[in-house]
Amino acid sequence: MKLIKNELEIEAEAVKLRTVISFIDEQLEAVGCPMKTQLQIELAVEEIFVNIASYAYAPGTGTVQIKTVISGEPPVAEITFIDHGVRYDPLSRDDPNVKLPPSERKIGGLGIFLTKKNMDNVSYEYRDGCNILVMRKLLINQ
């Protein structure tokens, strides 16, 4: 299939979540992405965007650039988040222990865990003052 590329630059604020999800959905729907795969990608996108909105620029504000590329046969979606907030590698934290009883569970950590579980591949690098998170997923029913 032909290459689809798009880009959105948006304020890193939780209230923009639905705009971000719509931006992603439009492109996935255009290539006939299976619904289940789309929901899995939405989940990963929400977790990463909300993380950036909550922590990257706190207590100030800033923007995040979201780039999407869909290419190949079967198609693969690659979604990149770029922010220039505080340096933070979300992949550096340990996965939460999902066998713990409720009383011992801590707030946080589930979002990035769900991102890793729902995408085929997630990577992070810090370059030129920017946090760059890239995630990929094959757009077939898995």
Added chain:
Amino acid sequence: MNDLILTKTKDNDVLTVVANGRIDADNSSEFREEIKCSLDGITKIVFDFQDLTYISSAGLRVLLDLYKLFKNKMPGYSDIVIRKPTETVYETLDVTGYVDILTIEM
């Protein structure tokens, strides 16, 4: 509430909540408040999730908070049931270990 319709029914001490739509970071606070304000005299909450297409970690956090709140209020005999979760929602509950905390009815 944005993209989420909740229908609550009380039958004696059982609160049934039919959730239609999605629970995410955008509406999870409202979701929490909607349930919290209906817990008087309740010993069991049944969440009917057959029309819930999506839940993110923000929604899971609310479920865990409600679980803790509820267990503290009614230790020993309170229960939270998730009825008929959709495939994607079930997978999220499963991978995070929530299937071991909440009662799942398929």
